[in-house]
Amino acid sequence: MKPLEDAQTFVLSECPPHDPVAVDFVVAEGLVLADDVVATEQVPPFDNTAVDGYAVIAADVAGAADSPVELPVVDEIAAGAHSAHVLQRGEAIRIMTGAPMPAGADAVVMVEDTERVGDDRVRISASVESGAAVRRAGDDVQPGDLLFEAGTVVTPAIVGVLASINARRVHVHPRLKVAVLSTGDELVEDGRELQPGEIRESNRRMLAGMLRETGCEVVDVGIVRDDEDALETVLLNAAASCDAIVTSGGVSMGDYDVVKAVLGQIADMTWMQIAIKPAKPFAFGKIEGTPIFGLPGNPVSSIVSFEMLARPALRRMMGHRRLARPSLVAVADEGLPRRSDGKVHLVRVLAEFGDDGRCHVRSARAQGSHQLAATALSNAIAIVPDGDGIPDGADVAIVMLQG
Numbered sequence: 001m002k003p004l005e006d007a008q009t010f011v012l013s014e015c016p017p018h019d020p021v022a023v024d025f026v027v028a029e030g031l032v033l034a035d036d037v038v039a040t041e042q043v044p045p046f047d048n049t050a051v052d053g054y055a056v057i058a059a060d061v062a063g064a065a066d067s068p069v070e071l072p073v074v075d076e077i078a079a080g081a082h083s084a085h086v087l088q089r090g091e092a093i094r095i096m097t098g099a100p101m102p103a104g105a106d107a108v109v110m111v112e113d114t115e116r117v118g119d120d121r122v123r124i125s126a127s128v129e130s131g132a133a134v135r136r137a138g139d140d141v142q143p144g145d146l147l148f149e150a151g152t153v154v155t156p157a158i159v160g161v162l163a164s165i166n167a168r169r170v171h172v173h174p175r176l177k178v179a180v181l182s183t184g185d186e187l188v189e190d191g192r193e194l195q196p197g198e199i200r201e202s203n204r205r206m207l208a209g210m211l212r213e214t215g216c217e218v219v220d221v222g223i224v225r226d227d228e229d230a231l232e233t234v235l236l237n238a239a240a241s242c243d244a245i246v247t248s249g250g251v252s253m254g255d256y257d258v259v260k261a262v263l264g265q266i267a268d269m270t271w272m273q274i275a276i277k278p279a280k281p282f283a284f285g286k287i288e289g290t291p292i293f294g295l296p297g298n299p300v301s302s303i304v305s306f307e308m309l310a311r312p313a314l315r316r317m318m319g320h321r322r323l324a325r326p327s328l329v330a331v332a333d334e335g336l337p338r339r340s341d342g343k344v345h346l347v348r349v350l351a352e353f354g355d356d357g358r359c360h361v362r363s364a365r366a367q368g369s370h371q372l373a374a375t376a377l378s379n380a381i382a383i384v385p386d387g388d389g390i391p392d393g394a395d396v397a398i399v400m401l402q403g
């Protein structure tokens, strides 16, 4: 059996990042920047007010807290408008949040500290420092600022910044188009009553969601029956039109493994037995240069295999620098016993932060590779090395799957 790290290293080495493309910034969310983003515009573009109130000359309201000051209101500026009036000593201009500061004014008094007197005067009952509530042009971003380095993942907030600096096109590693299919004559997906020996298809639905969560565009190829010609056609088409292929089932020792037969003919495959439980069997190869990840059919094994081998490789192809999920050392509130078998056990657990500031885990119970229901409620995988397991209260390394 191959150590998991060796299998990961091999797969990653075969899955280099895809060449960058220029895209409209609105579709860049979730993608990885391939070039630094340097600002060419300043933000904010002009001095403006942070509050609704009255633009004044601070010196005019210096004593207003003790003895309110009454000033004529000579103009009004809404956000999006501007005033041509140059504020003189002894004047005020009504101004709304975000509107440009009028020339001559150096501070804004909040409307709560004022009282309108008639139509055209205001009584001010607070003093302000020069510069109060004024947001200076460029105090967020200056032209030439290096805002985001290559390798940064574009978040919604970064899309907002790109909009604010008018960076209309950005260089990113492209989103991968990934074909997902499941194989097997026993699989049913149309909701009909099961016949003897049939089961309901679940892996493909689940893997499609995991691929989307990884940031890939999913091409659902469906269930391919145990028919070599059909499988060959589907795989060749998927390899020609997609960036990667994920299959589930048919990678173990079964006599009817058409997956093995077909991939043996059309792909350059490496069939592995990995020293982990679950997800021991795994296949990786290329069809005409397109990577194919052959995940085991047992549903839990499919998830674990995707997490440990396919997801990091797909992330690398999309330019991500951090390939693994976050990991940490947790407390096993209940022991995680096991027997020695030469494998690392990847135990699905529920992880929760306790009042002591540490993460605590307990087993998701049913750990069989067919027992998807229990795994579906887990949020982490505990890495239990070969041996007798983790005693009650001892530390255990975990990989967080969510949260």
Ligand SMILES: Nc1nc2c(c(=O)[nH]1)N[C@H]1C(S)=C(S)[C@@H](COP(=O)(O)OP(=O)(O)OC[C@H]3O[C@@H](n4cnc5c(N)ncnc54)[C@H](O)[C@@H]3O)O[C@H]1N2
Pocket: 182, 183, 184, 186, 187, 199, 200, 201, 202, 203, 204, 248, 249, 250, 251, 252, 253, 254, 279, 280, 281, 295, 296, 297, 298, 299, 301, 369
């Ligand atoms: N003699 C041996 N037998 C098995 C070994 C072994 O080393 N020697 N390994 C076992 C392990 S571990 C695993 S994992 C499975 C992997 O099997 P395959 O990848 O060949 O998958 P299948 O045989 O097609 O299916 C296994 C199991 O999963 C169910 N399945 C398959 N596809 C789906 C799907 N899309 N949705 C829901 N369920 C699915 C299938 O019905 C089987 O029950 O091999 C062991 N055997």
Ligand code: MOO
Pocket: 276, 277, 278, 279, 280, 281, 296, 298, 300, 301, 369, 370
């Ligand atoms: O790995 Mo199989 O994945 O143990 O059921």
